[in-house]
Amino acid sequence: MPAQPQPRRLWRDVTLFDGHDTLPEPMAVVVAGATIERVIPMRELDRAEAEACEALGQGGVMTPGLVDCHTHLVFGGSRAEEFEKRLEGVSYEEIARQGGGILSTVRATRTASEDDLFRLARPRLEALMREGVTTVEIKSGYGLTVADELKMLRVARGLGAALPVRVVTTLLGAHALPPEFKDDSDAYIDLVCREMIPAAVEQGLADAVDVFCEKIAFSVAQCERVFAAAEAHGLPVKAHAEQLSNLGGSAMAARHGALSVDHIEHLDEAGVAALREAGSIAVLLPGAFHTLRDTQLPPIAALREVGVPMAVATDANPGSSPLFMPTLMLNLACTLFRLTPREALAGMTAHGARALGLHDRSLGRIVEGAPADLCLWDVETPAELAYAVQPGRLRQRIFKGELSHGQIQH
Numbered sequence: 300m301p302a303q304p305q306p307r308r309l310w311r312d313v314t315l316f317d318g319h320d321t322l323p324e325p326m327a328v329v330v331a332g333a334t335i336e337r338v339i340p341m342r343e344l345d346r347a348e349a350e351a352c353e354a355l356g357q358g359g360v361m362t363p364g365l366v367d368c369h370t371h372l373v374f375g376g377s378r379a380e381e382f383e384k385r386l387e388g389v390s391y392e393e394i395a396r397q398g399g400g401i402l403s404t405v406r407a408t409r410t411a412s413e414d415d416l417f418r419l420a421r422p423r424l425e426a427l428m429r430e431g432v433t434t435v436e437i438k439s440g441y442g443l444t445v446a447d448e449l450k451m452l453r454v455a456r457g458l459g460a461a462l463p464v465r466v467v468t469t470l471l472g473a474h475a476l477p478p479e480f481k482d483d484s485d486a487y488i489d490l491v492c493r494e495m496i497p498a499a500v501e502q503g504l505a506d507a508v509d510v511f512c513e514k515i516a517f518s519v520a521q522c523e524r525v526f527a528a529a530e531a532h533g534l535p536v537k538a539h540a541e542q543l544s545n546l547g548g549s550a551m552a553a554r555h556g557a558l559s560v561d562h563i564e565h566l567d568e569a570g571v572a573a574l575r576e577a578g579s580i581a582v583l584l585p586g587a588f589h590t591l592r593d594t595q596l597p598p599i600a601a602l603r604e605v606g607v608p609m610a611v612a613t614d615a616n617p618g619s620s621p622l623f624m625p626t627l628m629l630n631l632a633c634t635l636f637r638l639t640p641r642e643a644l645a646g647m648t649a650h651g652a653r654a655l656g657l658h659d660r661s662l663g664r665i666v667e668g669a670p671a672d673l674c675l676w677d678v679e680t681p682a683e684l685a686y687a688v689q690p691g692r693l694r695q696r697i698f699k700g701e702l703s704h705g706q707i708q709h
């Protein structure tokens with residue numbers, strides 16, 4: 300049977316942010332099927348070509364679909380009480396030491412069924428999608444048994460199957476020490492390496508492996524063992540590192556060719572150099588910085604100076620970043636970390652995709668041959684997306700070439 304001709308769709312007169320920069324003149328974008336076919340200045344669009352396409356929209360600002368490369372949005376329970384405790388002056392680390400924090404979410408996640416978790420996570424993901432997310436990474440890490448970690452990953456995969464969004468899953472078994480392993484963290488790391496990673500790989504549930512390298516979590520040596528197991532199973536690695544203190548986890552992760560190192564408030568010069576050498580992405584999480592009322596800024600100027608690409612993500616989670624709004628992160632990345640709006644937007648598009656290892660087909664960019672994941676916004680300039688915190692400006696969301704939010708405009 301001859302292949303069906305692919306529908307060709309046209310957006311005209313858009314101000315285009317291509318994932319790195321805003322182009323200097325009004326542009327036309329043609330999408331064929333699920334792929335961006337042409338990106339040309341309006342003045343080069345001839346009438347015959349325009350008439351051969353279905354007109355989908357015109358005007359506005361077009362960006363790549365947003366990439367949220369770091370979330371923990373599958374979880375049970377709430378941490379509102381802990382939020383109040385922190386306001387009274389109890390620290391995040393202290394709450395963790397008292398068995399609250401991540402472990403309180405672990406208790407609620409273990410008792411939740413797969414259906415419960417799906418039902419709870421879906422509106423969180425839909426909130427991200429309504430503000431432009433077309434690719435999202437979702438971590439496990441609140442199960443901390445083989446069965447419960449796999450349960451979380453199945454929910455993440457299920458969300459990707461049910462909704463028009465690209466879901467990338469990450470096994471974060473080494474997130475916190477579960478109470479059953481109190482005083483024997485090495486035995487828990489054995490479980491992660493010998494059982495969790497192999498089971499997740501066998502069932503095709505994990506696209507990458509993450510660790511929390513921190514005094515309240517796991518040592519550099521323990522995280523390195525997890526990375527070795529991931530590598531033996533062919534999975535890429537990444538790390539939560541240098542969030543609360545400087546243990547050197549980032550440099551170790553970089554030595555293992557980590558896709559990204561995330562948080563990095565306490566990253567030092569040697570760590571910056573290690574990221575640059577390895578080509579790892581620095582993932583900035585201004586939501587956690589804001590929520591924890593952190594004061595230690597990540598070394599933005601040093602990262603910028605040596606050219607380490609900076610991604611920006613929500614870190615959406617019940618404890619340190621209960622913020623399910625990607626456009627707020629653009630704003631916080633600028634106000635708190637002094638990124639430029641252009642850097643913040645690149646951080647949630649092109650560089651977010653690189654942090655997930657998805658840049659080979661130019662995901663997160665608007666260039667010919669890239670996947671047609673696009674957002675059309677009701678703003679005058681891309682900078683306005685970072686400048687004003689104003690939900691509801693997404694006019695159209697296009698996922699794999701199909702309109703998944705908004706109306707066709709002729």
Ligand code: DI6
Nearest residue numbers: 401511539587616617618619
């Ligand atoms: N760092 C984070 O920001 C999340 N995990 C981590 O290692 C927060 C997890 C939580 O507080 O529930």
Ligand code: FE
Nearest residue numbers: 369371539614
């Ligand atoms: Fe996180």
